[in-house]
Amino acid sequence: DSGVTQTPKHLITATGQRVTLRCSPRSGDLSVYWYQQSLDQGLQFLIQYYNGEERAKGNILERFSAQQFPDLHSELNLSSLELGDSALYFCASSPRSGRGAREQFFGPGTRLTVL
Amino acid sequence: GENVEQHPSTLSVQEGDSAVIKCTYSDSASNYFPWYKQELGKGPQLIIDIRSNVGEKKDQRIAVTLNKTAKHFSLHITETQPEDSAVYFCAAFFRDDKIIFGKGTRLHILP
Numbered sequence: 103d104s105g106v107t108q109t110p111k112h113l114i115t116a117t118g119q120r121v122t123l124r125c126s127p128r129s130g131d132l133s134v135y136w137y138q139q140s141l142d143q144g145l146q147f148l149i150q151y152y153n154g155e156e157r158a159k160g161n162i163l164e165r166f167s168a169q170q171f172p173d174l175h176s177e178l179n180l181s182s183l184e185l186g187d188s189a190l191y192f193c194a195s196s197p198r199s200g201r202g203a204r205e206q207f208f209g210p211g212t213r214l215t216v217l
Numbered sequence: 218g219e220n221v222e223q224h225p226s227t228l229s230v231q232e233g234d235s236a237v238i239k240c241t242y243s244d245s246a247s248n249y250f251p252w253y254k255q256e257l258g259k260g261p262q263l264i265i266d267i268r269s270n271v272g273e274k275k276d277q278r279i280a281v282t283l284n285k286t287a288k289h290f291s292l293h294i295t296e297t298q299p300e301d302s303a304v305y306f307c308a309a310f311f312r313d314d315k316i317i318f319g320k321g322t323r324l325h326i327l328p
Contacts, residue, residue, distance in 0.1 A: 104260065135316070145261070145306060145318040158314035192260050205251065208260030 105129065106195050106209035114215045120181040123212045127174055127195030133157070134176040135196070135206060136168055140189040151176055152198075183216045190214075219243055219311045223319025230297055231327050238322045240307035241289040247309045250290050252281060255304045255321075264305075265292070294324075302326045 105128035115121055127134050136148040147160035151170035162168075165183075170176045180187060190213050194206040220243040230236045242250075248269035253261035267274045267281045267290065274281050278297075283290040294301055307319040 104262070106260075144320040145308075147316050147318070150314065158316075160315050160317075194260075205263040205266065208253075208262065211260050 104207040104209065106193060106207050108191075108193050108209035108212050110212060111210065112213050112215075114217065115183060116217055117183055117185060119183050119216075120179065121183065121214065123178040123180070123191050123193075123214075125176045125178070125193030125195075125209060127176070127193075128207055131195035131197050131207070132174065133196040133198060134170055134174070135194040136162075136176070136178050137192040137194065138189045139192060139211070145192070148178070180214070185216050188214055188216045219315065219317055221307060221309050221317045221319045223307050223322060225322060226320065227323045227325070229325040229327055232297055232299060234297055236292075236294045236297055236301070236324055238292045238305055238307070238324075239289060240291070240309075240319050241287075242309040242317075243288070244309070244311045245285070245288060246312045249310045250281070250283060251308050252292050253306045253308065253318075255306065257303075261306060297326050299326050299328070 107126045109124045132153045135150045138146045148162040149168050150158040154170050165181050168178045190211045192208050192211045194208045196206045223240045251266035252264050254264045255261040265279050265281050267283050278295045280293040304321045304323050306321050310316050
């Protein structure tokens with residue numbers, strides 16, 4: 103158990119819908135990363151927050167957005183869902199930010215299925 | 218552009234033999250290179266990492282080597298065991314604080 107929690111574990115929805123994925127980092131970790139993992143694309147970095155502020159952006163679509171709240175939990179919002187958005191979404195937390203960061207601890211993931 | 222390439226995509230080795238997975242990266246300014254192991258149904262777990270100020274790091278049966286000039290780093294697993302079967306990912310941090318993962322290597326340990 104990494105100490106990172108993600109809810110829900112599974113999510114099934116229809117195209118065009120909007121969903122919110124939630125992540126609680128390890129106690130004391132200030133940095134949260136979001137990743138998308140699909141079969142053909144591996145692990146894709148989406149976005150990073152550090153202590154409530156956006157720190158780095160990867161290949162995140164405009165239909166996707168995220169935020170980190172004062173209690174450090176984070177939410178990833180996916181809107182206008184398409185079939186291709188079906189994937190595993192992972193959250194990871196780290197004590198610090200950037201290239202000086204120590205290891206990232208990954209949550210168990212949320213499996214999103216768009217029908 | 219920013220890129221990490223990982224080879225091979227699949228690797229089968231006999232139990233007890235060694236396994237080597239290689240990655241190359243594009244940005245010479247990258248200075249942190251973690252390796253993750255992902256078992257079925259779980260999130261990736263860090264197994265070893267290396268920073269650019271060292272050339273090699275070892276932790277029991279696992280070692281990582283880094284060649285900054287050639288911009289490549291490798292994971293070495295010795296005396297492989299059945300529980301080493303998993304997907305392994307390399308990664309590199311880039312100058313804009315983005316992390317890019319390789320596409321993964323599925324390692325099969327054969328009995």
